[in-house]
Amino acid sequence: MISGMTDFETDILVAGAGLNGLAVALLLAEVGATVSVVDPLPENQLADPDRDWRTTAIAQGSMRILDRLGVWQKDWLGGSITEIRIINKNSPLYLHYPGHWLNEGALGCVVPNAALWRSKFERASASPRINLVLGTAIDAANINGSAVHAKLGDGGVVRARLLVGADGRASPTRKRAGIAERKSDYGQISIVTTAAHEFSHRGSAHERFLPSGPFAILPLPDANDDAAPWAHRSSVVWTEATSNARRMLELERKDFDHELASRFGDQFGEVSSVGPIGSFPLALVAAEKMIDQRLALVGDAARTIHPIAGQGFNLGLRDSAELAIRIGERLELGLDPGSPDLLGAYQSARLMDVAGLVAATDSLNRLFSNSLPGLTLIRSLGLAAVDKAPPIKRLFMKHAMGLAGQAAGLAGSDPV
Template sequence: MLQNGPQMGYRLRTSAANVPMREKAPNVASPRPEVGAAGLTERADIVVAGDGIIALAAALALRGALGPQGRIVMAADPPSHGAGSDGRAFAIAASGRHLLGELGIWPALEAEAQPIADIAITDSRLDDVVRPTFLSFAGEPQGEGALAHMVEAQALQNALALKADAARIERLPRRPSAITFAADNVRVSFGAARAVEASLLVAADGGRSFCRETAGIGWIGWGYPQRGLTVTVAHEREHEARAYEHFLPGGPFATLPLKGRRSSIVWAEDEKEAKRLLALGDEHLREEIARRFGHELGELSLEGRVVSYPLSFGVARAFVGQRLALVGDAAHVVHPVAGQGLNLGLRDVAALAEAVAEAALLGLDPGAAHALSTYQRARRFDTTAMGATTDGLVKLFSNDRPALRALRDLGLGIVDRMQPVKRFLVAQARGQAGGQGSGQVSGQAGGPQPRSQLDPTERRRTRPKPLSPMPRSRD
């Protein structure tokens, strides 16, 4: 299971939320574009490849790490015509919520974010009349005590994009066409007419990362004989901030509360059954979803269409290369059974921002090997452990073998009676468990020295400040 560093959470003292947005900051990284035989060449501190949630969060966090004079450039193709919300929603853990707060994003989301106060886990067959709860977790209905907060994906994307625009983060409407890694910089080309040279390239360009492949970083992974499905439903009764995880023979079926009498459903089915479901008309599909959902919340109605996607596991053989850092799906892809994919990516962002801030504190190059190795040490254990955990859960619960069912139900029941174990699991889900390797860098063995141990002359010449510890969670 994943573990976390000795501090429970971190915040950017010089964060994107605090960067002056109305004044034109001097640009030391790009005094003037150069025009040569290869076309226009610009200079930046960091290029972020991608335009999704993790890419936007990375750009904002790195802007905070470098300070207002740092130049961050994002690069990705514009959304395809007609692309819109796919109805997804995310369970944001406490560690992710803290990061979004430091980026100045959380206040714009908080009113529409639905806290998860309780989680109930069942293990049953599709047509069982009663689904006994074998394991439950209780938090608090509001604030820091909530197990997580549900946020709709489009709202999160929009809030991050607005903040990036306010922070004057440049967004090039093209993805890289070629990348050249060198000892002192990385050159990111956009066709023959334009290129950006930077100290660091951050790959936030998804599971099929062009940046990762260009750098020659290997990938270990496999697909599952399942498809993921997600849809939003409305229901008659209040959900009372409770989430359910029904382990069914075809795969896990999670119902996650949203604001109002609405829930987000995320589930997995074997490929043949998923294909059958997607071919059904709306009413028959609603009935099939209701069979899996249960009757606790009354009649259901679908909001929007069901979105389907392949499920897989994968992890990069390295999270860094020469002048390159991988974050989010470019570094790791996990099964959605534990709802931790986005949270892992946000912890990547926090760890990378802290490593870059520590490098800036010491007057070092943010793309040099020291900062990158600090980031990799912080994140490898966390992501590998979570990947192994989700893979094990899928293989353990996505079947209907009677002996295995009896054994796993016994195990769930035992865990439900062990309060210290439950508190530890809750802390893990929040991204706040004790231990090493969380993606939180401060105080980690082998990382940068704590500020108290730095030479005073080093501290006096700093402008950007690194991440600082937040108070421990009660869990």
């Protein structure tokens, strides 16, 4: 429900109503907790598609979690990824994941962020266990005995057994708790736009590693508007060194489209951009720890990774699922959902998945985003070698789909 009342008690207080804040609230409500979610932005801004019109490549494991929460919409399957091609520049050697290779349904699905947020918000608004307090921030949080006392911007006070920080890359919750962070600027900006193209993508996603950054093409459903001569659409995440990106962003649309087409390739015929063009400066931000006294961090508040593998939200969703499962077990036994041993177990359980993806995305970007002589051939041969080694190839894909290790258990076994 959406509440105007800001003086109350709840099991769990969540800072942030972004994609991860709403996901953790839904998962916690599912295991029986009462949850309040606080965000300084009002509903109309959070829901505004122009505020975040990126798309998210949702891994199969995440699709299953969202489906269980009643958030998954069948028509999103129009953005199903049925094959992936990973290419070094324009090399003829590439890594290829064909459709249904793992018999796990689609490899993933591309969903507009605004639609994903709206579906979660509607589900959360309808839940009797979730209290949404939008348009006011958490200004202070102090531990008082076995509770967190949070002061809101509008003067309200919330008492909870645990505070969950889901307040994004700059996380005021993380900063307030004095948790140190490792920050490394990539010197890159991701340009995000929608491409209209002549031929259907047939569910094909492409990641082309270019010297100044990765260029990703992600399938979207066809559009029935007249924004372009062609109905076929793909989402583009085009990462460039900062100075190049700024130059691209200042170009007239026809010149921008010329640069876009030269990187896009001709696999889908002619191409042009439609709709807004946005930019996201990239940095790795990793919290030194995911927990503190009566505090757990999830999603970008815990770490923000390079979008090279389209895994940031998927990783955050696995944080939330892990935390919710542990809290559910405690609540069932009438135990404290914010105890140090529960939080310690949560952090340990997330260590491998998080450390692995932070390292993998960081090193992939460093390996491929440069034009060092000699490396081009080695990179192309490396991709081709993985392509010819089914066990390694299968392992990579299981991880990318969120179906490896612990994540497999959280996601369940039925493909969407």
